Amino acid sequence: MTRYGYARVSTLKQDLTEQIDEITAKGVSKDNIFSEKMTGTKSNRPAWLNLMSIVKSGDEIVVTKLDRLGRSLQVILKEIDQLTAKNVKVTVGNMSFDRSTAVGKLMLNVMASFAEFERDMIVDRMQGARAYRRKTDPSYQEGRKRKLTPQMVDAMREYYQNHTQVQTAKAFNVSPRTVGNYMSKPKNY
Structure with a gap:
């Protein structure tokens, strides 16, 4: 049995150190931690795909929060189902989910729903802030600033x-x- 960790942040400006420290505190070797800076809305994340290709029956994957696996209910449940089919244990923070029991399924679905809800709320707040800026600031421009004047x-x-x-x-x-x-x-x- 090998314990692996997975740490992810959504943008290049964010830092992975806190997640990596938390995963190593749970007994995972730094050599077995896969990390990346990429949005959780994508399922083709290179470090995650690499981890998925090497885990085998009896292994465990440790993440700090469920939304590190993905930002939508569908993506999270798909990832967990694939791991469960491989007989890989998933530990989120201090919880592990046993998909073979009704309570385990319920808890995972509730937690994944909250992860998706949180993502939707972030998007709503960002869209609201952009709409407000467009309405109140005539010089506001969306998108990246132009590199060339x-x-x-x-x-x-x-x-x-x-x-x-x-x-x-x-x-x-x-x-x-x-x-x-x-x-x-x-x-x-």
Whole structure:
């Protein structure tokens, strides 16, 4: 029997240290902890898929919270069902779920429903905040801030007249594709 840990955060800016420390405190070797920075709404997470490919009957996977396995009821139950079919135990915090009992199934469904509910509430709050900003702040723009200012684009256009797309990309610290995108657009940005 091997004990594994799985730690996940949703964005690159978040830190995995707290989850990893909690998992190691439960007796899992750091060498057996799989971690990644990726949204839980995706099921094709590389570290998770790697872990799923090596666990075998009798092994255990430890996570700090159920929503680390996924953010929707469907995804969480699918992952747990796959692990249960392999006879792999899942421990969440201080709880383990025995899907062979009615109480175990109920507890898992309730906890997974709350994980999905929490995700939905986060999305609702973010959408509400964006709608409020659009309504009250005329300068508000959604999405990532542009890396290039209009002045930089003008300079890039001028530079591009005497250089290749790759040379221009290197000079302005952007990808060649970005250069191509800007050069193919009319000058009204």
